[in-house]
Amino acid sequence: MNSNSAIPALTSRKVAVGRRQIFLSEIGQGYPLLMLHGGGAGASGLSNYSRNIAALSQQFRVLVVDMPGYGQSTKGVDRNDPFGDLAKTMLGLFDALQIESAHVVGNSLGGACALRMALDAPARVSALVLMGPGGINTTRSLPTPGLNLLLDYYNGEGPTLEKITRFIRDYLVYDGSQVSDAMIEERYRASIDPEVVAAPPLRRPPGLKAALRMDFTRDARLAQCRVPTLVLWGADDKVNRPSGGPALCKRMPHCDLYLFSKTGHWVQWERAEEFNAVTAAFLACRTPV
Numbered sequence: 001m002n003s004n005s006a007i008p009a010l011t012s013r014k015v016a017v018g019r020r021q022i023f024l025s026e027i028g029q030g031y032p033l034l035m036l037h038g039g040g041a042g043a044s045g046l047s048n049y050s051r052n053i054a055a056l057s058q059q060f061r062v063l064v065v066d067m068p069g070y071g072q073s074t075k076g077v078d079r080n081d082p083f084g085d086l087a088k089t090m091l092g093l094f095d096a097l098q099i100e101s102a103h104v105v106g107n108s109l110g111g112a113c114a115l116r117m118a119l120d121a122p123a124r125v126s127a128l129v130l131m132g133p134g135g136i137n138t139t140r141s142l143p144t145p146g147l148n149l150l151l152d153y154y155n156g157e158g159p160t161l162e163k164i165t166r167f168i169r170d171y172l173v174y175d176g177s178q179v180s181d182a183m184i185e186e187r188y189r190a191s192i193d194p195e196v197v198a199a200p201p202l203r204r205p206p207g208l209k210a211a212l213r214m215d216f217t218r219d220a221r222l223a224q225c226r227v228p229t230l231v232l233w234g235a236d237d238k239v240n241r242p243s244g245g246p247a248l249c250k251r252m253p254h255c256d257l258y259l260f261s262k263t264g265h266w267v268q269w270e271r272a273e274e275f276n277a278v279t280a281a282f283l284a285c286r287t288p289v
Contacts, residue, residue: 006046007054014072017092023072024093025064028057031126031287032102034090035064036110038265039134039202040172041153041164042187044071048107051272052279059280060103065093067113069201071190077201080210083135087116094124103283105129107268108240109202115216118227127286128229129279131267132237136244139215146171146239146265153191154200164188171238174264222251229255230282232275234263256282 012025025046033056037048045064046053056062066073068089078085090113094102101124106114111133118125143151149167153159165184169176190196205211216222229252233245245257258278260271268275 006050009057010053015093015096017089017096020068020074020089022068022074022089022093023066025053026062027053028060028062030060032097032099033060033062033283034093034102034104034114035062036067036090036104036106036113037065037070038107039070039109040150040167040187041159042190044190046071047183047186048110049268052268052276055272055276056280059284063097063102065090067110067201069196069199075193075195075201076199079203079206081213082202083112083116083214084120086113087120090117091121091124100124101126101288103127103129103287105131105279106133107131108265109134111135112214112216118225118229119216119219119221122225122227125227126288127283128227129232129282130229130248131232131275132234132240132242132265133231133244133248134240135214135216136240136247137215137217139211139218141241144238144241146237150202150239151204154197154203159188159191159197161185161188164191172264173266173270174234174236174262175270178270217247217251222248223253225252226254228282228286230279231255231257232267232278233257233259234265234267234270235259235261236263237265239265 010025010027014021015024035049037043037045044066069077104114104125111130112135231245231248233242249255249257263270
């Protein structure tokens with residue numbers, strides 16, 4: 001195993017899940033907590049949760065992955081059912097690690113994956129924390145300008161530093177001045193990996209059937225999902241509309257909602273201390289004895 005220099009106790013390795021290799025970083029003891037990153041260009045698990053891993057590892061066995069299509073994991077995602085493909089792979093990771101159940105935290109695309117895991121295998125997800133999750137009301141309204149930028153990143157002239165800078169500074173966070181040039185450069189370099197360019201992991205659904213499958217508000221199982229769920233949403237999210245929070249609360253029987261003022265799509269980074277505190281408290285109360 002290789003240690004991550006930013007968090008000395010963190011170890012990383014690749015785990016075989018079917019025909020895929022999933023890059024996994026791990027730290028901490030106790031009940032397992034899987035953390036799933038967002039789907040923006042150049043995203044990865046460690047960069048997405050750089051301000052959260054150490055804090056949450058004080059209470060949990062934190063598992064941070066690069067989802068299929070991203071970072072150091074195998075590229076390629078099923079366009080006809082991306083959320084289902086990602087969820088199946090993460091449940092397969094549980095099998096590979098001999099984990100019966102775990103808490104799951106998901107941001108954006110990772111939130112969609114986490115929610116699909118809870119719908120497909122509710123006994124294996126003990127609690128959910130979703131930050132601005134994808135797949136909420138996506139067929140009931142037009143995409144936001146931020147989501148359009150994300151989905152079109154690989155179109156036209158292809159990926160550019162200007163494109164990713166605009167997305168991150170103007171749409172991902174509330175205050176773009178807080179994002180360093182180095183962070184943007186790192187994301188850009190990851191986004192132009194030839195394997196990613198050849199098969200971008202997040203694209204527009206190829207047809208109506210796929211689009212409907214990606215809208216959780218059209219999935220009848222949502223109303224039957226009894227997994228305790230905490231939804232965290234930035235009130236100024238320009239990627240996924242904050243109205244998705246009340247929509248989930250209306251449909252899910254055990255769903256709490258926390259809106260963060262003057263916060264964009266990246267709650268766990270923009271409001272890290274509060275995110276860490278509320279997430280740890282919510283999950284601690286729902287950890288099996």
